[in-house]
Amino acid sequence: MNPDFNKTSMRQIMAVGLAAGTWLGLSAFAVAQGDAKPVEHPATYTADQADRGETAYKRYCVECHGDDLRGGLLGGAPLRGQSFESKYVEGPASSLFEVMSETMPPDAPGRFSASGYADMMAYILKRNGFAEGAPLPSDVDALYDLTIIK
The missing domain is CATH 1.20.5 (Single alpha-helices involved in coiled-coils or other helix-helix interfaces)
Structure with a gap:
């Protein structure tokens, strides 16, 4: 060879x-x-955020969405229960934030600051039984990385 x-x-x-x-x-x-399975980072909030959000919600949102967040006298969408969960749970936190900040309140969308919307979102998450933890970001790009999960 x-x-x-x-x-x-x-x-x-x-x-x-x-x-x-x-x-x-x-x-x-x-x-x-x-x-x-992709790594999921849960959307959490602080107690302070939820408290501020509750104050704003009761002042600006309760007429449409109700005291119990299940819909009010003026026909706002439920922000609690099966209807809410089927739209937002297991999805990016940015989805709920964008709906809130781009369409609410109906007569003046975008009226509140980004942190104001994050506070109200924190209150909604709290009332739906989601976990408290790190502050909920008010930056929509950061919210894309978080998932609404229980």
Whole structure:
């Protein structure tokens, strides 16, 4: 046998083996990643936020959404219960924040500061039994990274 032929053949065999091993490894990684549940960061709030939000809610929102957040005299959407949860639970916190800040109050959307909307959202989360914890951000981009989960 020719010694150069053996070196070349061995290099080719090693290259094919390396490529095959890499492909198998990446395939296994992709399958494992596809089966993995994405990491969820729960949307939480502080007691102070919820307290400020309650004050604002009672002043500006109670007529439409009710004392119990299940809908008021003026027909506002329920902010508690099955209807609320089917829209927002397990979704990004930004969804609820954007609806609030872009459409509420109906006669003056965007009337409140971002922190004011975050405070009212904290109150809504509290009344729905969500966990207290870190402050709820008032930045919509940061809220995209949080999930409304119990």
